[in-house]
Amino acid sequence: MIWRASGFRAWLLQRLSAVYMALFIGMFVLHLVLDAPSSYQEWRTWMALPFITVTASIFFAALLIHAWVGLRDVIIDYVHPLGMRFVLLALVAAGLLAMGLWVLRILMMGGAA
Amino acid sequence: MINKMVKNIKRPIFMDLLRIRMPVVAVLSFAHRVAGMMLCLLIPFVIYLLDLSLRNAQGYAEALAILASPPVKFVAVMLLWGFSHHLLAGIRFLLIDADIGVERDSARRSAWFINVGGLIVPVIALWVLL
Numbered sequence: 001m002i003w004r005a006s007g008f009r010a011w012l013l014q015r016l017s018a019v020y021m022a023l024f025i026g027m028f029v030l031h032l033v034l035d036a037p038s039s040y041q042e043w044r045t046w047m048a049l050p051f052i053t054v055t056a057s058i059f060f061a062a063l064l065i066h067a068w069v070g071l072r073d074v075i076i077d078y079v080h081p082l083g084m085r086f087v088l089l090a091l092v093a094a095g096l097l098a099m100g101l102w103v104l105r106i107l108m109m110g111g112a113a
Numbered sequence: 114m115i116n117k118m119v120k121n122i123k124r125p126i127f128m129d130l131l132r133i134r135m136p137v138v139a140v141l142s143f144a145h146r147v148a149g150m151m152l153c154l155l156i157p158f159v160i161y162l163l164d165l166s167l168r169n170a171q172g173y174a175e176a177l178a179i180l181a182s183p184p185v186k187f188v189a190v191m192l193l194w195g196f197s198h199h200l201l202a203g204i205r206f207l208l209i210d211a212d213i214g215v216e217r218d219s220a221r222r223s224a225w226f227i228n229v230g231g232l233i234v235p236v237i238a239l240w241v242l243l
Binding site: 015018019022039040041043044047060063064067070071074099102103106109 | 146149150152153156157160163164166167169170173174200203204207210
């Protein structure tokens with residue numbers, strides 16, 4: 001199998017990120033159902049727990065990778081003119097990257113405060 | 114091979130979506146994509162709410178107020194369709210990767226179950242909200 005050209009890496013990333021996100025969302029919803037934060041202090045303290053900061057950071061990384069692979073598939077399938085395709089892919093990549101930096105800053109500040 | 118494909122670029126293309134018979138599995142696959150794109154649009158709003166809620170006590174109250182406002186609740190119900198369909202169809206794809214439910218009959222049955230089930234979840238949510 002040709003690793004780079006076969007699409008195997010994208011296929012694998014899509015599935016690994018999907019499984020991780022399903023587990024994280026399940027954990028998050030379970031927490032909200034069983035022990036919902038009742039105040040700002042409680043919410044911030046919970047988000048600042050090292051376990052939550054780390055797993056939430058991985059969650060957003062998985063989310064953005066998952067979005068990238070999915071949107072890339074859609075753009076490649078439906079946008080045929082190469083110039084247009086390149087512009088759209090670049091815009092999506094820039095947007096996702098910006099969101100990644102934004103959320104990283106939020107999570108790191110939450111941990112420091 | 115590639116040369117052949119390029120030469121054949123003027124092949125007849127029939128794309129009348131209303132006259133193509135869409136098998137239930139195709140509907141599932143298409144809905145999975147539509148739901149995925151909807152969920153992508155949601156990402157910046159989720160990050161914004163997270164940002165707001167962690168800033169200070171006032172931001173936390175604002176974020177909760179935004180989540181509780183009727184128009185946001187309405188959009189949330191639609192997104193709930195996207196989320197439940199995308200999650201269920203995704204689990205179905207993973208099971209098919211693991212060789213479970215590949216047979217045509219069971220693949221069709223699970224596709225029906227998810228296309229309908231994905232609609233039932235937001236209907237229940239709407240019922241609870243109203």
